[in-house]
Amino acid sequence: MIKHLALSAALMIAGLSAAGAETFYFSAIPDEDDTALKERFDKVADYLAGELGVDVAFVPVKSYAASVTAFRNDQIQLAWFGGLTGVQARMVTPGAKAIAQGVEDKQFVSYFIANTETGLSASEEFPMDMRGLSFTFGAKTSTSGRLMPEFYIREETGDAPEDFFSRVGFSGDHSQTLRLVSTGAYDVGALNFSVYDKAVTDGLPEIETAKIIWKTPPYPDYNWTIRGDVDDRFGEGFSDRVQQALIGMTDPDLLASFPRSGFIAAANEDYAPIQTVGEELDLLE
Structure with missing residues (x-):
């Protein structure tokens, strides 16, 4: 009877502990539409929960700026940021650190694309014939959709x-961006190379009327950044475990998303070039 009561009490305490366990929240910059993002990152949440042994939930955000605000305000503890948003988030969140990046993120590039009606074609040289045409960036604080394209526009042309x-x-x-250029709403635009390459792989119709005309030199981009207080809240070494879980992600379906x-592995200093350009263009406070 005593053993039975002790076992019941232990199970009750365990149940209360589990019910009160803190959830680990993460988000990502909204570089695609909401449906695609949720599909991508709900699967990542399930994977991380299994690897870390805690409840993990994906929190969607409406803008790049909102992802930085959510991270600073501790609404999320981990985020898949672009190069610039990662720098912004770490600047306003003491102790935050970049812990992982995609293999491709060490040498990321942007594509400049043009509607076929412009007559522009692929070139190794910056396409000066874009002068006088209409142009669209992506999000205002996107590294691959605004920061680096604007940097090279200014560097190559001498103009804003x-x-x-x-x-x-x-x-x-x-x-x-791809849709707007493909329809001719804008003559030219700049976007993340991986989004365009995936559109090619998926056989999307937009690639028929929006063609690559120039590729930027490489630069560091996307990164997983984590808050500096997670070890205090989820246990010693938790940050390292998150890093290992991300590096250990090998499921082709998860990676394809x-x-x-x-x-x-990544570190804050990897993104010093992005911080420098962000400061030059007055995109960092």
Whole structure:
């Protein structure tokens, strides 16, 4: 009887502990539409929960800026950021650190694409013939959709985008940039190479009327960044365990959702070039 009561009490305490266990929340910059993001990252949440032994939930956000705010305000403890948003988040969150990046993120590039009606074709040289055409970036704080494309526009032409092009817009995400250029709403635009390459793999119709005309030199981009207080809340070594879980992600279906061939370790200093360009373009406070 005593053993039975002790066992019952132990089970009750365990149940209360599990019920009160803290959930580990993460998010990602909304570089595609909401449906695609949820599909991608709900699977990642399940994987991380299994690897870490805690409840894990994906929290969608509406904008790049919202992802940084959610991280700073501790609404999320881990995020899949772009290069610039990662720098922004770490600047406003003491102790935060980049812990992983995609294999492709060490040498990331942006594509400049043009509607076929412009007559522009692929070139090794920066396409100066874009002068006077309409142009769309992606999100305003996107590394691959705005920061680095604007950097190279200024470097190659000596002009601000607003002076070089007849009209400049911001589509909000890479998929939308591809759609806007393919329909001719904008003559040219810049986007993340992996989004365009995936559109080619998927055989999307947009690639028939939106063609690559130039590729930027490589730069560091996306990264997993984690808050500095997670070990205090989830146990000693938790940050290292998260890093190992990300690096150990080998399921082709999970990796294809990024898309990346795998993840490798990263550190804050890897993104010093992005911080430098962000400061030059007044995109960092």
